[in-house]
Amino acid sequence: MMSSCVSVTTVGVNPTRARTLLEKCTTLSQVRQIHAHIVKTNLVTHALCVAKLIHALSHTIHPYEAVSVFSHVLSSLQDIRGIEFSVPSALRACGRSFAFNEGKQIMGFILKTHLWHDPVVTNSLVRMFLEFGMIHLARSVFDKMPTRDFISWNSLLKGYLRAGEIDMAREVFDDMPQRDVVSCNAMIDGYGKHGMCELAEEVFMTMSVRDVVTWTSMISAFVLNYQPKKGLCLFREMLSLGVKPDAPAIVSVLSAIGDLGFAEEGKWIHTYVFTNRIHHSCSFIGSALINMYAKCGQIENAYHVFRSICRQRNVSDWNSMISGLALHGLGHEAVKVFQDMERAELKPDDITFLGLLSACNHGGLVNEGQFYFETMKVKYMIVPKIQHYGCIVDLLGRTGRLEEALGFIRDMPLEPDVLIWKAILSASMKHNNVGMGHTAALKAIEMAPEDSSCYVLLSNIYAKAGRWDDVSKVRSMMKKRGIRKIPGCSSILVDGKVHDFLVGKAMDVKYNQNVVAKLEEVVCKLKLEGYEPDLNQVFLDIEEDEKESQLTLHSEKMALAFGLCSIPQGVPIHIVKNLRICCDCHTFMQMVSKVYNRRIIVRDQNRFHHFDEGCCSCRNHW
Missing domain, CATH: 1.25.40.10 (Tetratricopeptide repeat domain)
Structure with missing residues (x-):
C-alpha cells in the first residue's frame, strides 16, 4: 500500500487533491492507485487532473501506460478544451516507449486542431521524433512550425549533435535568430566531442554570459582533445572568477591532471572536493580521484581513496583501482583486488576484465591472464571484445x-x-x-x-x-x-611549472647549458660504476661515438638531469614520457637511483617504472 502521505483512501478527493497526490508519487503502483481513483470518481473529465496523471505516467518505467490513458481519454471526451495540457506528456511517453504509430496518430490530431499553433505542443512533437532518431521528420515539423522559440531551436540543435550530425548542427546554430547559454553550451560540447576544439573555443570566447555548464563543457573539450594544460588553466580561471565547479567539472580537471601526470594540483583538487563535499553529489568523483592518483604515479594515494569509499563503492571504483594497479605493473595486487570484488558480490563487467588482463600482461602473469580470460567468458558470460x-x-x-x-x-x-x-x-x-x-x-x-x-x-x-x-x-x-x-618528449614538474624536453635538445633554452653539463657529469659518474651505453638502441647507420651522443640526449635523460639539479634530495623525481622508455634509458635510470640515492618515477607510453636503489618495479618486464 502507499504511504499515508500519499493515501487515496480519504473520502471526497477533489481534482486539486488528486494532482497533489500525483506529485508526491514515487512508484508506479502509487500512480496506478490514483489512476483507478480518478476513473472511479469520473475525474477523467477534469483536464488538469488528467494532464498530471499522464505526466506522472510518462516518467515511470512503463511510459506506454501514459499513451494508453491519453488514447482512452481522447476517445471519451466530448470537448477537447484543456487537452493541450496532456499532449506534451503523451508525446514524451511515445518517444520514451518508441510508440511510433501512436505518435504519428497524435501528430495527425494536432494538425487538425488549434494545437498546431501551440509552441509547447509542437516543440514536444519535434523532441518525440528526435527520441525516435528520425531527425528528418523532426526537421520537417520544425520547418513548418508556425512559431519557434529558443526551445524549438535548441531541441533541433541537440538532436543533430546527439546524432553526430555536426555540420547540420552548425548550420542550425548559425541560422538561429538568437542564441542563449543553452545553445552555446550544446555547441561547445558537440564540437569538443567531435575533435573540433578550436571551434568550441571560438564559441566560448564569444559568450558574454557563461554558466557552470559552459566552463565544464570547455574544460571537457580540452581534455578530450589532448590539451590537458589548457583544461587545467581554464579550471583555474573559472575558480578565480568565483564560479563554483560542479561534479562533472571536477571529473574533467582530474582527468586533465592525470594526463599531465603530476599530482600536486590533484592533491589540491582532492582537498577542494573534500572541503566542499562535492564527492557526495557524484558517484564518479571517487573513480576520478583513483584514476588521477594512479596516473600521477601515486598508487598508494589511489588505494587510500579506494579504501575510504569502502561503504559506497560501485563497479567503476573497483575498475579504476584494478586499472591503476595494472598501470604500475602490480599484477598480483590487481588479482587480489579482483578477488575482493568477487567476495563483495559485485558483478564485474568487461572493463573490469580489461583492467585485470592488462595487469596480468604488465606483470608477466601468463597463467593468470589465460585463467581470467576464460573466467570472463565461462563464469560471467561476458563476450570478449x-x-x-x-x-x-x-x-x-x-x-x-x-x-x-x-x-x-x-x-x-x-x-x-x-x-x-x-x-x-x-x-x-x-x-x-x-x-x-x-x-x-x-x-x-x-x-x-x-x-x-x-x-x-x-x-x-x-x-x-x-x-x-x-x-x-x-x-x-x-x-x-x-x-x-613522433619525437620523444619528456616532461617534469618543478616549482609548479611543467618543463618539456625533446629528444636531441632541451626545449627550455634557459636551462639548456646546465642540463647538458649535468648530464655529462652523470654519464661520467655512472661509467665509473660500470655503465656501458647500449648502442643497439640507436637504430641509425652511424659511427659508435655518434650513437653514444644520440643515446645521451634522449629526452628522459635530459629531464632526469634537470630534476637532479632542481629537486631536493629525498623528493622523488617524476618524469612523464610520450613514448616507450628504451632499454638503455631504463638501465640508466636504475643506476642513477642507486648511485645518487634518488627515487625516480617514470611514466612512459604504456606503464609506470619505479626506480629505487638500483631496481625497477617492472622487474625488467615491459
Whole structure:
C-alpha cells in the first residue's frame, strides 16, 4: 500500500487533491492507485487532473501506460478544451516507449486542431521524433512550425549533435535568430566531442554570459582533445572568477591532471572536493580521484581513496583501482583486488576484465591472464571484445611465446585490429624475430597507413638485424607518404611549472647549458660504476661515438638531469614520457637511483617504472 502521505483512501478527493497526490508519487503502483481513483470518481473529465496523471505516467518505467490513458481519454471526451495540457506528456511517453504509430496518430490530431499553433505542443512533437532518431521528420515539423522559440531551436540543435550530425548542427546554430547559454553550451560540447576544439573555443570566447555548464563543457573539450594544460588553466580561471565547479567539472580537471601526470594540483583538487563535499553529489568523483592518483604515479594515494569509499563503492571504483594497479605493473595486487570484488558480490563487467588482463600482461602473469580470460567468458558470460583478445596476444608476445600468440589470433572469432598486429610487431622487435615482425608490420600498415609507429618499429627491427637497405626502404616509404616519426618528449614538474624536453635538445633554452653539463657529469659518474651505453638502441647507420651522443640526449635523460639539479634530495623525481622508455634509458635510470640515492618515477607510453636503489618495479618486464 502507499504511504499515508500519499493515501487515496480519504473520502471526497477533489481534482486539486488528486494532482497533489500525483506529485508526491514515487512508484508506479502509487500512480496506478490514483489512476483507478480518478476513473472511479469520473475525474477523467477534469483536464488538469488528467494532464498530471499522464505526466506522472510518462516518467515511470512503463511510459506506454501514459499513451494508453491519453488514447482512452481522447476517445471519451466530448470537448477537447484543456487537452493541450496532456499532449506534451503523451508525446514524451511515445518517444520514451518508441510508440511510433501512436505518435504519428497524435501528430495527425494536432494538425487538425488549434494545437498546431501551440509552441509547447509542437516543440514536444519535434523532441518525440528526435527520441525516435528520425531527425528528418523532426526537421520537417520544425520547418513548418508556425512559431519557434529558443526551445524549438535548441531541441533541433541537440538532436543533430546527439546524432553526430555536426555540420547540420552548425548550420542550425548559425541560422538561429538568437542564441542563449543553452545553445552555446550544446555547441561547445558537440564540437569538443567531435575533435573540433578550436571551434568550441571560438564559441566560448564569444559568450558574454557563461554558466557552470559552459566552463565544464570547455574544460571537457580540452581534455578530450589532448590539451590537458589548457583544461587545467581554464579550471583555474573559472575558480578565480568565483564560479563554483560542479561534479562533472571536477571529473574533467582530474582527468586533465592525470594526463599531465603530476599530482600536486590533484592533491589540491582532492582537498577542494573534500572541503566542499562535492564527492557526495557524484558517484564518479571517487573513480576520478583513483584514476588521477594512479596516473600521477601515486598508487598508494589511489588505494587510500579506494579504501575510504569502502561503504559506497560501485563497479567503476573497483575498475579504476584494478586499472591503476595494472598501470604500475602490480599484477598480483590487481588479482587480489579482483578477488575482493568477487567476495563483495559485485558483478564485474568487461572493463573490469580489461583492467585485470592488462595487469596480468604488465606483470608477466601468463597463467593468470589465460585463467581470467576464460573466467570472463565461462563464469560471467561476458563476450570478449577485441581489446581483451589484444591483452592476451600482448601477454604471450611479451613473454616470447610468439607462435602461440599467432595461433591465438588465428582462433579468434574477431578479425585482429591494428593494435593486435602492433603487439606482435613489438614482441618481434623485443625477441629479434625479423620474419614475424615483417608480416605483422605489413598488416598493421595496411590497417593504419598514417600510424608512424608501425613504420618505426619495422625500421628498428631491420636496424637491429643490420639490414640497412631495408631500413632505407622503410624510411623512403615514410617520406613518400608524408609520415613523420613522433619525437620523444619528456616532461617534469618543478616549482609548479611543467618543463618539456625533446629528444636531441632541451626545449627550455634557459636551462639548456646546465642540463647538458649535468648530464655529462652523470654519464661520467655512472661509467665509473660500470655503465656501458647500449648502442643497439640507436637504430641509425652511424659511427659508435655518434650513437653514444644520440643515446645521451634522449629526452628522459635530459629531464632526469634537470630534476637532479632542481629537486631536493629525498623528493622523488617524476618524469612523464610520450613514448616507450628504451632499454638503455631504463638501465640508466636504475643506476642513477642507486648511485645518487634518488627515487625516480617514470611514466612512459604504456606503464609506470619505479626506480629505487638500483631496481625497477617492472622487474625488467615491459
